[in-house]
Amino acid sequence: VYILGIESSCDDTSAAVLCNGVLLSNVTASQDVHRDYGGVVPELASRAHQQNVLPVIDQAIKRAGISKEQLSAIAFTRGPGLMGSLLVGVSFAKGLASSLSIPLIDVNHLQGHVMAHFIKEEGEEKAVPPFPFLCLLVSGGNSQIVKVNAYNDMEVLGQTIDDAAGEAIDKCSKVMGLGYPGGPIIDRLARKGNPHAFSFAEPHIPGLDYSFSGLKTSFLYSLRDCVKDNPDFVEQNKEDLAASLEYTVVDILMKKLKLAVKQTRIKHVAVAGGVSANNGLRNAFHEYAGKYGWTIYIPKFGYTTDNAAMIGIVGYYKYLDGDFCSIDKPAFSKVTFQ
Ligand code: ATP
Ligand code: FE
Secondary structure (H helix, E strand, O other), X not given: OEEEEEEOOOOEEEEEEEEOOEEEEEEEEEOHHHHHHOOOOHHHHHHHHHHHHHXXXXXXXXXXXXXXXXXXXXXXXXXXXXXXXXXXXXXXXXXHHHHHOOOEEEEEHHHHHHHHHHOEEOOOOOOOOOOOEEEEEEOOOOEEEEEEXXXXXXXXXXXXXXXXXXXXXHHHHHHOOOOOOHHHHHHHHHOOOOOOOOOOOOOOOOOOOEOOHHHHHHHHHHHHXXXXXXXXXXXXXXXXXXXXXXXXXXXXXXXXXXHHHHHHXXXXXXXXXXXXXXXXXXXXXXXXXXXXXXXXXXXXXXXXXXXXXXXXXXXXXXXXXXXXXXXXXXXXXOOOOO
16 A cells, blocks of 8 residues: 655645555655744745645655555545645645546545554554543644544644744744744753753643743743843853753653643553654653653654654554545634644
8 A cells, every 4th residue: 555645734844655554665855935024924925835736746746756656545634734835735635546547535734643553664663652542742733641542533632722842942942033934953952951941931820821922021021121231142042041941841741741641540651743853851851751651653753744654554543443534624724622
């Protein structure tokens, strides 16, 4: 069974080919055009997808060493994401599937992030999380604690009531005048800073929900006060600021996750989404595993941010279940686990 996965929900155009659930190729074109704007510009994203989609898919099929006629089905991200971006991948998937007369499989982008743990490379032997497991899904648009009962059955136990963790980190980085996206830059600076140099407000939200907008404001105000006294404050303290910001975000994330483990008594705990590339968060997972006896699952760096391999693996499982999608199913932009 050969599955082609296509991902185009935000600002990465990605295509992957899997053979019987094993990854043969994964090609991603990122978009630099957004850098100057400090955030993704939807119109520019759609245009770049339009330019990249054909060469990226072509490369993925070539690198897999097959011809497109050998494909068994095409899996594509149907949502959530930016509508203009989604439409490029969705329309391409539909056109290609109909020209090849093969089934289409729609994949939820967020389920894809969670299922990144099941991506298997050639010759790779790795432990996959057993169902049910908990997954902390932290990305640019979402921060959720998900109970994963099966690959196609996920329950959101808690989620952010305002900003996502990645979004908060990106905005604080922007306030500091660093580049975009801020996540990787903050990560790099934080490794050299003192996480206890500064402290920022932590939210008091009941249950398993998150909130990151207060932290953003607290960060902004602290910075503004310090810069008033010393214009070079940010430049002189950027490592400590990054480390303290990262420490606070990780602390907020882990406290609720610990509560979720306590409530569900599920000790198999995974992390997924772009922010799971963060080294501070990865270290915290190892620390909690040691302290509280969790079995943890951390994806490879390449499978944390948007990629088509995660779409392809969900596509493969749906293919085995004969769970196909009709050609008239539209893309959707809103967050849902349907
Ligand atoms: P969603 O999946 O919710 O639709 P998205 O697809 O835009 O959103 P991802 O691509 O999964 O999000 O993740 C992007 C986010 O991950 C950005 O906010 C980015 O700053 C963050 N990120 C990437 N690497 C790191 C890192 N090393 N440390 C912290 N954050 C990071
Ligand atoms: Fe994503």
